[in-house]
Amino acid sequence: xxxxxxxxxxxxxxxxxxxxxxxxxxxxxxxxxxxxxxxxxxxxxxxxxxxxxxxxxxxxxxxxxxxxxxxxxxxxxxxxxxxxxxxxxxxxxxxxxxxxx
Numbered sequence: 038x039x040x041x042x043x044x045x046x047x048x049x050x051x052x053x054x055x056x057x058x059x060x061x062x063x064x065x066x067x068x069x070x071x072x073x074x075x076x077x078x079x080x081x082x083x084x085x086x087x088x089x090x091x092x093x094x095x096x097x098x099x100x101x102x103x104x105x106x107x108x109x110x111x112x113x114x115x116x117x118x119x120x121x122x123x124x125x126x127x128x129x130x131x132x133x134x135x136x137x138x
Contacts, residue, residue, distance in 0.1 A: 063128070066084075081135070102114060
């Protein structure tokens with residue numbers, strides 16, 4: 038069985054890889070927003086700002102996890118997972134709204 042530091046490292050790398058993938062998808066959405074008509078561009082930018090706020094929250098939680106002590110990392114992991122779920126849901130909502138346009 039892997040020891041606690043190894044589990045933390047694996048988890049951090051997993052979340053960072055997922056965040057990197059989502060960041061690339063958001064960049065793709067930004068490109069679409071740049072091509073949008075002026076009236077819908079405001080809506081796209083609002084959605085993107087919301088996503089970026091949530092991305093920053095996940096990144097901050099991930100950094101907290103990296104700095105966490107052995108005793109605290111399980112509690113912080115719960116916060117990372119909650120922030121990640123919030124980001125994923127926001128991303129899916131934004132994708133749905135982009136696809137409607």
